[in-house]
Amino acid sequence: MLCIKCKQTAWVEVRRHHSAFCRSHFLDYFDNQVLKAVREERMFTQDDRILVAISGGKDSLALWDVLLRHGYQADGLYIDLGIAEYSDHSRAKSEAFAAARDAALRVVELEQDYGHGVKGLAQHARRVPCSACGLSKRYLFNKVALEGGYRVVATGHNLDDEVATLLGNLLHWQMGYLSRQSPVLEATHPGLVKKVKPLFRLTEQETVSYAIIQGIDYVPEECPMAQGARSLVYKEVLNLLEKHSPGAKHNLLLGFLEKGRPVFREVDNTELRECEQCGQPTTTPVCAFCRMMDVVRLREREPRSGQRGRRPHAAAPSSEAVMTTADG
Ligand code: AMP
Ligand code: FES
Ligand code: ZN
Ligand code: ZN
Numbered sequence: 001m002l003c004i005k006c007k008q009t010a011w012v013e014v015r016r017h018h019s020a021f022c023r024s025h026f027l028d029y030f031d032n033q034v035l036k037a038v039r040e041e042r043m044f045t046q047d048d049r050i051l052v053a054i055s056g057g058k059d060s061l062a063l064w065d066v067l068l069r070h071g072y073q074a075d076g077l078y079i080d081l082g083i084a085e086y087s088d089h090s091r092a093k094s095e096a097f098a099a100a101r102d103a104a105l106r107v108v109e110l111e112q113d114y115g116h117g118v119k120g121l122a123q124h125a126r127r128v129p130c131s132a133c134g135l136s137k138r139y140l141f142n143k144v145a146l147e148g149g150y151r152v153v154a155t156g157h158n159l160d161d162e163v164a165t166l167l168g169n170l171l172h173w174q175m176g177y178l179s180r181q182s183p184v185l186e187a188t189h190p191g192l193v194k195k196v197k198p199l200f201r202l203t204e205q206e207t208v209s210y211a212i213i214q215g216i217d218y219v220p221e222e223c224p225m226a227q228g229a230r231s232l233v234y235k236e237v238l239n240l241l242e243k244h245s246p247g248a249k250h251n252l253l254l255g256f257l258e259k260g261r262p263v264f265r266e267v268d269n270t271e272l273r274e275c276e277q278c279g280q281p282t283t284t285p286v287c288a289f290c291r292m293m294d295v296v297r298l299r300e301r302e303p304r305s306g307q308r309g310r311r312p313h314a315a316a317p318s319s320e321a322v323m324t325t326a327d328g
Helices: 023-040 058-069 084-101 110-114 118-125 129-148 159-171 175-180 204-213 230-244 248-265 288-301 304-308
Strands: 012-014 019-021 049-053 073-080 105-109 152-154 194-196
Touching: 012 023, 012 204, 019 023, 023 058, 023 204, 049 058, 049 129, 058 073, 058 084, 058 204, 073 084, 073 110, 073 129, 084 105, 105 110, 105 129, 110 118, 118 129, 118 288, 129 152, 129 288, 159 175, 159 204, 159 230, 159 248, 175 248, 230 248
Parallel strands: 049 073, 049 152, 073 105, 152 194
Antiparallel strands: 012 019
């Protein structure tokens, strides 16, 4: 197979675009897809300060790499979730990446600031870890960005992530989430920072290829607590579909964004107010994160044997605006 640009031996095949590229032309392709997403979805400009949410994985590090190479003012934010060696490894990779490029990385430690890592929060709040984790991340992305004066938070969600989320939302007809499924969520309240996903046009495999070509040292393993997550099943199903019908994932997501997004957008008329406890925007008097923390503090005070007695209500699954992404 030959590179469609220079006819040298191809290194990456992109079947859905009927293309193949050598290493150098693949980098051009990757950059162009990111820059096209940024431009067409009006994500940010060179004048904006961007906070890139860095997990230490291939996607967020690849995204940060592209933005820095193109001169964007992009700082990183790493949230240490306190997930044993997984967090230690991913934090070390994120810090090494930042140091090698002389880039600024903010680090927030869940355990230090909120008394528990994700596992402890989940146990006390009687939530599954991924739910406590997603809620904490979304809350902190917005809080840190707002306090740091950033105009936009960028995450490394790729095409596979987005289409798996879309499938999950469609299977359950999650109208609220469908109305907010978009690579751009505008700041619809002074307390909200804009959220963007500049890799939404690129697949997981393509970000792996980019990271390898660029020599990015990332954490290859998935979070140990994500095992059995439903999104992994959706990804498997979608990969099977893609194998038989190249372009299926791209068509489903891009088709939804073009044709479905305007229809579903009308569903989203949620009124925002400030959380009575922390001031972050929410649709309920107290935001989901503060409600989770209230339950956690209550349980911390419970005597061990008391756990068998009357239980306080667990935080309800939230639908407020701090949870502005449809995933995670
Ligand atoms: P995930 O929800 O783990 O698939 O991650 C999706 C995106 O969220 C990543 O590409 C990152 O941009 C961001 N992210 C995930 N984990 C962290 C973390 N611990 N700290 C900061 N950002 C994160
Ligand atoms: Fe959130 Fe694993 S990264 S539970
Ligand atoms: Zn080439
Ligand atoms: Zn709050």
